[in-house]
Amino acid sequence: MKLYDLAGSEDDRRTSPYCWRIRLALAHKAVAFQTEPWRGVEKDKIAFTGQRQARIVPVLVDGDTTIVDSWRIAEYLEKTCPEASSFFGSKEGKGGVKFVVHWLDHIIYPILMQIVCVDALKVSHDKDKAFFRNKWEYLHGMVIEEFAGGKHVPELQKALEPMQLILQEQPFLGGTEPNFADLAVAGNFAWARAVSPIQLLEEADPVYAWRERMFTRFHAVVHPTIGYQHSLLPAQQQDVAATDEAQDQHKKGPQSGIRLTAST
């Protein structure tokens, strides 16, 4: 399978929370996949998907089949890889997973974006910088530098309360094993790790230990990518202050993708 995966200033810096949840989902299903680093302005490259106006990733191509949208991709993988560990647990469990995903996308992600926005702009690809700035300044009605930053971290920690409580009772949102809710939330933290050095969680937070468990379990897809030190997991690149330096350090020829055999 092939995943079109939003990349930032370097090909190995993967900067979309929605792509991240599919990277983790593919690893969870133990599916071998290639990724194609993609930038937001490269609309033509995914024109084949038939998306009308907005052309967005993740896009998953499996032989003749193309699927757009992370939830649809999850449903596709659940159907086509039924033998692997389940995303939803059961038909009845699917509503709970989707609830967590909505909570993530509509409560947690906006706060995270407020925190990392300035940093995310810095590590976005030069081709995407204008688009990125315009989009977020349009949404917030102010310049990015005004609304972004670590001042929103306490708000994030408070909003994570329902998750903190669950993780005091069980190791994963899915119970004894991760389900798609875990993958989606971990995808947000993997994205934050890729774009910003801002520390989001206290070590005493149950979410911190959970993130360790997730990043360790999905080491094979997280570790090879560029990011900041957010947890005990070794980062490929630490404490990079500025984009230009990062680009100097990581000058590479264009890559057609990373072949990964995902760990289970």
Next chain:
Amino acid sequence: MKLYDLAGSEDDRRTSPYCWRIRLALAHKAVAFQTEPWRGVEKDKIAFTGQRQARIVPVLVDGDTTIVDSWRIAEYLEKTCPEASSFFGSKEGKGGVKFVVHWLDHIIYPILMQIVCVDALKVSHDKDKAFFRNKWEYLHGMVIEEFAGGKHVPELQKALEPMQLILQEQPFLGGTEPNFADLAVAGNFAWARAVSPIQLLEEADPVYAWRERMFTRFHAVVHPTIGYQHSLLPAQQQDVAATDEAQDQHKKGPQSGIRLTAST
């Protein structure tokens, strides 16, 4: 089975969201039960439960077995009534249900309490009024009248967003049938209906239609209780302006409980 159920100014006004979720849960499991109207100051009456300091309801008594705490009661009913419609769907689904319950208790309930607090004080039993005021003013650090009211309704509607989104896709949080997440959230709305005339939801809100479905399905346990008109479901008592009037209207001898054969 017998449920100790917090009551307000009248025996038939049931004023605890946590008791409400168990009323609905018993109905969901099609269990016949009696309720015992209980007031917060009546600590001695539930001393037999062995709770050490705080003595709280719901308390469920099933023969020789006494269970305290709404989640433990739910687990007990799920185990003892396995043939009835499931609360959790599956072992894997239970985490999602618990997540929704945490979200409800820690995000939604505090906002609801902010909205209805003044009204809830009015319809609390005279025996409980001082306790109620002290508790909430201690928690908020200000007099109830300062923090409460309809001004928090937009905040509630915004916080309900994850639920609105799920309900655009399926009729209940549990999918095609309600699960314990539905019962818990509906219990909060049943409590709000019991204590305050403030309208919480717009008719266009998917949560409004869901509440209609829940109140209609659980008509047999909701309708006989006193409350305000919050939905299309007939209310036993509408638009009561003041507690004193309400008490005059509903002067009844003490009741030992309502015998209900719950509808399914």
